[in-house]
Amino acid sequence: MHNIHLELSQVGISFPTPKGPFCALQDVNLKIKQGEFVSLIGHSGCGKSTVLNIVAGLYQATTGGVILKGREVTEPGPERAVVFQNHSLLPWLSAYQNIELAVKRVFGRQKSRAEMRDWIEHNLQLVQMGHAMHKKPDEISGGMKQRVGIARALAMEPQVLLMDEPFGALDALTRAHLQDSLMDIQADLGNTVIMITHDVDEAVLLSDRIVMMSNGPAATIGEILDVDLPRPRDRLALADNVDYNHYRSAVLRFLYEKQKKVEPIGSKRDAPSTRKADAHHAA
Amino acid sequence: MNSAIAVKQKWQSLRFGKTELQALSKAVLIPIAGLLIFLGIWHLGAQQVDTSLGQFPGPAEVHEQWNNLLAEHTAENDREAAFYERQQARNEKKLAANPDAEVRWREFNRRPTFFDQITTSLVTVMTGFLLATAIAIPVGICIGLSNTVYRALNPIIQIFKPVSPLAWLPLVTMVVSAVYVSDDPMLAKSFITSVVTVTLCCLWPTMINTAVGVASLNQDLQNVSRVLRLGWFTHVKTIVLPSAIPMMFTGLRLSLGIAWMVLIAAEMLAQNPGLGKFVWDEFQNGSSNSLGRICVAVLMIGFIGFLLDRALLLLQSWVNWDKTAVVR
Numbered sequence A: 001m002h003n004i005h006l007e008l009s010q011v012g013i014s015f016p017t018p019k020g021p022f023c024a025l026q027d028v029n030l031k032i033k034q035g036e037f038v039s040l041i042g043h044s045g046c047g048k049s050t051v052l053n054i055v056a057g058l059y060q061a062t063t064g065g066v067i068l069k070g071r072e073v074t075e076p077g078p079e080r081a082v083v084f085q086n087h088s089l090l091p092w093l094s095a096y097q098n099i100e101l102a103v104k105r106v107f108g109r110q111k112s113r114a115e116m117r118d119w120i121e122h123n124l125q126l127v128q129m130g131h132a133m134h135k136k137p138d139e140i141s142g143g144m145k146q147r148v149g150i151a152r153a154l155a156m157e158p159q160v161l162l163m164d165e166p167f168g169a170l171d172a173l174t175r176a177h178l179q180d181s182l183m184d185i186q187a188d189l190g191n192t193v194i195m196i197t198h199d200v201d202e203a204v205l206l207s208d209r210i211v212m213m214s215n216g217p218a219a220t221i222g223e224i225l226d227v228d229l230p231r232p233r234d235r236l237a238l239a240d241n242v243d244y245n246h247y248r249s250a251v252l253r254f255l256y257e258k259q260k261k262v263e264p265i266g267s268k269r270d271a272p273s274t275r276k277a278d279a280h281h282a283a
Numbered sequence B: 001m002n003s004a005i006a007v008k009q010k011w012q013s014l015r016f017g018k019t020e021l022q023a024l025s026k027a028v029l030i031p032i033a034g035l036l037i038f039l040g041i042w043h044l045g046a047q048q049v050d051t052s053l054g055q056f057p058g059p060a061e062v063h064e065q066w067n068n069l070l071a072e073h074t075a076e077n078d079r080e081a082a083f084y085e086r087q088q089a090r091n092e093k094k095l096a097a098n099p100d101a102e103v104r105w106r107e108f109n110r111r112p113t114f115f116d117q118i119t120t121s122l123v124t125v126m127t128g129f130l131l132a133t134a135i136a137i138p139v140g141i142c143i144g145l146s147n148t149v150y151r152a153l154n155p156i157i158q159i160f161k162p163v164s165p166l167a168w169l170p171l172v173t174m175v176v177s178a179v180y181v182s183d184d185p186m187l188a189k190s191f192i193t194s195v196v197t198v199t200l201c202c203l204w205p206t207m208i209n210t211a212v213g214v215a216s217l218n219q220d221l222q223n224v225s226r227v228l229r230l231g232w233f234t235h236v237k238t239i240v241l242p243s244a245i246p247m248m249f250t251g252l253r254l255s256l257g258i259a260w261m262v263l264i265a266a267e268m269l270a271q272n273p274g275l276g277k278f279v280w281d282e283f284q285n286g287s288s289n290s291l292g293r294i295c296v297a298v299l300m301i302g303f304i305g306f307l308l309d310r311a312l313l314l315l316q317s318w319v320n321w322d323k324t325a326v327v328r
């Protein structure tokens, strides 16, 4: 449990834009242990997805790098499965076939046909999608699509599970339900997880550590909060827990006091007050 | 109370009947009205035009010529059947008299009727179109996938795309007669010339649309493919092709439309058998029936073009994964 599984060291990235390079991230340093659940939280546009994409290998860091089990990450691969922000299922394949594509790619040589079928069905059961496995993405709800996306990532048995706002587009009930199943699954399988979220409660409930990012450009890690709550965690019991509320307010304070976001919509509506806020932010 | 409900139900059923009527009139009555108005204008307009071959044919004369063409076709069929019957009888008689006799079997020298020409044109256009598709789709995929290939081929495509079939035809004719030499040709030279001309002209829309469809592949799906590290072949088969299908069919439909238009022009110019030659022959013939017969051909060409497009639409709705997509 104590060995470093995944390490981001001095990671920085700048995107080429017509107005010259745009430095999105700078000096991101993070060490993650085997089996740890880490949440990334921060204001919209600060660079959370970019961090995740660098770990996934979809973006190449301009400076620094990512090391997984002592090896540098240079390209995407199935050992770092991604649950995308918008599920990203292939619309022409059924839920089953979407997962099959991933499973065939990862276990094509090790498992027999029957084993693969069992494994795919097992993963669909895990997210309670067994009843609709032969439906196309267009025929199932948003929450169901997201569940299939999660099942696809889990079925690859990744060393690291990367999730970009996996429950962002869901209603509160479905979200709570999926959070509980994710906690169960992670307790069973012990994957290392990095999850991006906008939801403070979700971050505190699920994580071992919460990584809070400062605003961009040149965003970096502002604070890291260790969440030392016993597992298994129960959302109802935690609601009145003193520690839980302490962690919650720590994250809220970071987001709304230390990293106060200047809303671009407000600047259009009443410019003078925004200028004041700007000055406050700079100070 | 009861009667109130009954009245309400009656009212609802009446209303339902009304909307149904509206739907019916939209689907059937309005198109029929349009057609009738067109026929009326045609009929009146034709009477105003006097050509050197007589009055321009109206709908009635054209219908008469259609019947004539049908009758000619049946007559030719009968002639052919009779010819083979006579030949059969003659040869059997010969063999009965002398089992070792040498009998000759000859082919009937059929004069191609209007409907024979239609068949010829259809076979030619489908051959040219399939050949073009077989070239255009793979090349389009390569262009869409690779920027380098795109840059290399783009100038060539842009230059050849606007070339009219009339410009290709002399070149194709000369090249075919130079290259395609055989003592016992399986396919007629004129057939090859038409096919190649059609192919050259209808290659481009499919190629360009396939390339655009492939290149506009959703970034998220591309990321899925990268995370899974799919091989090139699997990537193309499971991700690129399905997502490019709608654009591909847009291109195919444009191509088939062009192929059909080009074919008629090519047949007319090069005297290749087919509908185009039929029109040209009638024009040269210059009898009082010619204009009516040409009108039949024009309507037939349009109708077949329409059917070809519908067939492709049907194929699209069958192949496309998105069954809810509206295809028109």
Ligand SMILES: Nc1ncnc2c1ncn2[C@@H]1O[C@H](COP(=O)(O)OP(=O)(O)OP(=O)(O)O)[C@@H](O)[C@H]1O
Pocket (backbone or CB within 6 Å): A015, A016, A017, A022, A024, A042, A043, A044, A045, A046, A047, A048, A049, A050, A051, A216
């Ligand atoms: N490919 C790119 N080219 C140029 N700039 C980019 C690119 N990708 C991201 N950026 C910029 O980098 C910054 C961080 O973007 P990112 O998508 O990581 O934000 P985020 O924290 O995930 O936001 P959200 O919570 O809204 O998803 C943004 O300012 C964005 O404009």
Ligand SMILES: [Mg+2]
Pocket (backbone or CB within 6 Å): A048, A049, A050, A085, A164
């Ligand atoms: Mg994001």
